Amino acid sequence: MKIMKFEGSSMREAVAKVKAELGDQAVIVSTRQIRRGLLGTACEISAAIDNDDDDVGPTRGFGSAYAAQNSSTKEPPAYEKPHDKSNEKSQLQAELEVERVVSPLRGELKSLRALVRAATADSRGTAELRNEVAALRKLIEQLVTPPPTAPAQPVFSTQLTAPSHARAIMLVGPTGVGKTTTIAKLAARAALIDGKRVSLITLDNYRVGGVDQIRTFAELIGVPLRVLESPAELTNAIDDEDDLTLIDTAGRSPRDVGAIRELANIVANLPEIETHLVCAAASSATSIEELANRYRALKPQRLLFTKVDEVDEAPELSRAPARLSLPITWVTTGQSVPEDLEEPTTARVQELAASGLGLVRSSRTNAA
Numbered sequence: 001m002k003i004m005k006f007e008g009s010s011m012r013e014a015v016a017k018v019k020a021e022l023g024d025q026a027v028i029v030s031t032r033q034i035r036r037g038l039l040g041t042a043c044e045i046s047a048a049i050d051n052d053d054d055d056v057g058p059t060r061g062f063g064s065a066y067a068a069q070n071s072s073t074k075e076p077p078a079y080e081k082p083h084d085k086s087n088e089k090s091q092l093q094a095e096l097e098v099e100r101v102v103s104p105l106r107g108e109l110k111s112l113r114a115l116v117r118a119a120t121a122d123s124r125g126t127a128e129l130r131n132e133v134a135a136l137r138k139l140i141e142q143l144v145t146p147p148p149t150a151p152a153q154p155v156f157s158t159q160l161t162a163p164s165h166a167r168a169i170m171l172v173g174p175t176g177v178g179k180t181t182t183i184a185k186l187a188a189r190a191a192l193i194d195g196k197r198v199s200l201i202t203l204d205n206y207r208v209g210g211v212d213q214i215r216t217f218a219e220l221i222g223v224p225l226r227v228l229e230s231p232a233e234l235t236n237a238i239d240d241e242d243d244l245t246l247i248d249t250a251g252r253s254p255r256d257v258g259a260i261r262e263l264a265n266i267v268a269n270l271p272e273i274e275t276h277l278v279c280a281a282a283s284s285a286t287s288i289e290e291l292a293n294r295y296r297a298l299k300p301q302r303l304l305f306t307k308v309d310e311v312d313e314a315p316e317l318s319r320a321p322a323r324l325s326l327p328i329t330w331v332t333t334g335q336s337v338p339e340d341l342e343e344p345t346t347a348r349v350q351e352l353a354a355s356g357l358g359l360v361r362s363s364r365t366n367a368a
């Protein structure tokens with residue numbers, strides 16, 4: 001393995017440099033925004049080349065989490081060719097270090113591989129692959145989800161997870177829960193990994209700095225952003241040519257019911273918008289109940305749990321979906337864009353509910 005850093009004025013430019021230098025097999029291990037003197041900000045990407053051949057399937061690398069190609073017919077790159085024995089020890093150390101950085105991302109990489117294969121195949125193949133993935137996903141969900149006890153109850157209400165196929169997704173939830181960061185993660189993956197045409201919309205125009213944060217993300221990812229003055233403007237804001245429109249909203253205080261009702265009145269006439277209610281993984285059953293009541297007028301269709309990395313258990317991940325009849329599509333696991341986002345299976349939700357990511361517990365143990 002080999003790890004290198006690349007800079008670009010936008011994430012798109014930096015990704016292009018990674019591809020040009022390391023090819024389609026490179027894996028992005030981290031991204032960050034950096035200062036560039038008086039010229040402003042730039043995007044830095046650390047990318048690795050993985051020549052570990054025992055991984056699942058022939059596709060991996062820049063696109064396997066972040067693009068996949070069948071490399072079986074390609075000439076091996078220079079760094080994969082047999083090398084001098086004197087270099088072996090230091091190379092092994094470098095490989096171990098890269099493995100330490102890369103291993104938490106492996107699960108994520110595997111699930112993304114299938115998506116990327118679909119995105120890079122020809123259009124007929126893409127449709128077939130998508131159908132196949134959807135059918136497989138449904139089968140797995142059926143296998144791991146116990147059948148509903150009451151036949152009259154819709155299957156939906158007992159499911160812990162469900163994928164989202166919506167072309168317009170709006171995130172709503174309390175202040176600081178991670179809505180804007182999650183929008184950036186979803187946008188980066190859809191635009192840069194899946195190659196989709198993505199647009200961002202924000203309704204968070206009344207707070208100082210509210211627009212700046214999402215504008216920075218939009219510029220880094222290279223997707224357009226529309227800042228709406230009022231919810232009424234949503235009516236004509238979604239472009240049919242876009243594959244995905246992500247709508248960011250301002251966090252609302254419990255007393256701000258008027259703003260939620262105003263937005264709900266508009267969204268009621270826009271069935272193409274799927275609303276995800278965003279809650280922090282540390283939330284109690286009572287506070288999630290209160291949140292669901294506060295946002296009820298918006299008729300959310302999904303729950304999205306953030307900050308799973310900050311808890312060592314999150315029982316509401318497995319309880320709230322059934323109680324509120326809202327399945328989970330995504331959970332977030334940290335501050336890094338776009339890495340810290342998962343589309344969990346039912347089994348993974350149960351695992352996270354039981355033990356979070358263990359980061360809190362391990363930091364306590366280390367401190368002791």
Ligand SMILES: Nc1nc2c(ncn2[C@@H]2O[C@H](COP(=O)(O)OP(=O)(O)OP(=O)(O)O)[C@@H](O)[C@H]2O)c(=O)[nH]1
Binds near residue numbers: 179251306309334335
């Ligand atoms: N540890 C951790 N922090 C997160 C996660 N997601 C977001 N954050 C952090 O939470 C803070 C608030 O995130 P934002 O995305 O600005 O939250 P928001 O919901 O848009 O906030 P408002 O716009 O004020 O309502 C930021 O510091 C994020 O980096 C996560 O999964 N884990």
Ligand SMILES: [Mg+2]
Binds near residue numbers: 179180248
């Ligand atoms: Mg925000």
